[in-house]
Amino acid sequence: MKIIMLGAPGAGKGTQAKKIAEKYGVPHISTGDIFRANIKNGTELGNKAKTYMDQGLLVPDELTVALVIDRIQGEDCKNGFVLDGFPRTIPQAEALDEALKGLGEAMDYAIDVDVPDENIINRMSGRRACLDCGATYHIVTIPTKVEGICDACGSKVVLREDDKPETVQKRLEVYHAQTQPLIDYYKGQNILKTVDGTQPMEAVFGAIVGILGA
Numbered sequence: 001m002k003i004i005m006l007g008a009p010g011a012g013k014g015t016q017a018k019k020i021a022e023k024y025g026v027p028h029i030s031t032g033d034i035f036r037a038n039i040k041n042g043t044e045l046g047n048k049a050k051t052y053m054d055q056g057l058l059v060p061d062e063l064t065v066a067l068v069i070d071r072i073q074g075e076d077c078k079n080g081f082v083l084d085g086f087p088r089t090i091p092q093a094e095a096l097d098e099a100l101k102g103l104g105e106a107m108d109y110a111i112d113v114d115v116p117d118e119n120i121i122n123r124m125s126g127r128r129a130c131l132d133c134g135a136t137y138h139i140v141t142i143p144t145k146v147e148g149i150c151d152a153c154g155s156k157v158v159l160r161e162d163d164k165p166e167t168v169q170k171r172l173e174v175y176h177a178q179t180q181p182l183i184d185y186y187k188g189q190n191i192l193k194t195v196d197g198t199q200p201m202e203a204v205f206g207a208i209v210g211i212l213g214a
């Protein structure tokens with residue numbers, strides 16, 4: 001089962017992708033998490049990516065595409081994978097299709113988690129993220145058990161640099177200009193499914209399971 005999660009920043013792609021990965025036993029591949037891990041480890045890729053991410057801009061395709069194409073050929077991706085945050089541009093989507101074609105495969109689903117812009121800013125300012133294990137929380141809807149500490153690994157949770165309101169606004173503009181066209185791209189391939197991402201998390205997941213099968 002090969003799935004792409006589409007949606008604006010903060011729509012809940014990561015939240016749902018983790019649940020899909022767990023239920024269907026496929027790896028969750030988040031380009032945002034990969035970049036953040038590289039930033040934390042001070043790698044050359046991380047240093048380059050940070051300059052774009054902190055401004056709410058996309059990391060250039062030449063730093064992103066090869067990384068994902070390599071990752072999806074890993075042994076653990078044999079039964080599928082869920083892509084979270086990739087593709088984000090038409091050239092990325094075309095590169096992914098091309099690479100899969102070379103392997104005799106194709107994507108099965110592109111799931112658009114639909115949330116209007118007005119809901120996004122609130123969600124992002126309340127999000128807290130663990131930069132060690134990638135877990136995400138929300139100070140109101142999903143608080144950590146101990147304030148400021150990740151339930152999963154015990155590290156500190158923080159407001160991501162790019163979750164500050166002015167950067168979120170920029171990320172939304174970039175989303176509408178560069179990523180939203182993917183909705184039509186996947187509609188054209190007949191693999192687009194849309195779920196209402198304003199519902200509570202379990203209801204969103206229920207809708208996704210309704211699409212993917214129990």
Ligand code: AP5
Pocket residue numbers: 007008009010011012013014015016031032033035052053056057058059060061064084085086087088092123124126127128136137138141142162171197198199200201202204
């Ligand atoms: P990335 O990490 O992918 O960020 P994003 O797409 O902006 O998505 P987010 O992680 O911010 O949100 P999400 O949709 O996963 O929402 P979440 O589940 O956390 O990318 C960061 C940056 O990296 C990009 O800006 C770019 O610079 C770079 N990058 C990454 N991939 C790239 C690529 N392919 N090409 C180029 N550059 C790339 O939920 C958000 C909050 O809402 C949480 O607090 C959550 O608890 C809460 N929530 C979730 N669902 C619900 C619900 N149903 N109801 C209420 N609250 C909810």
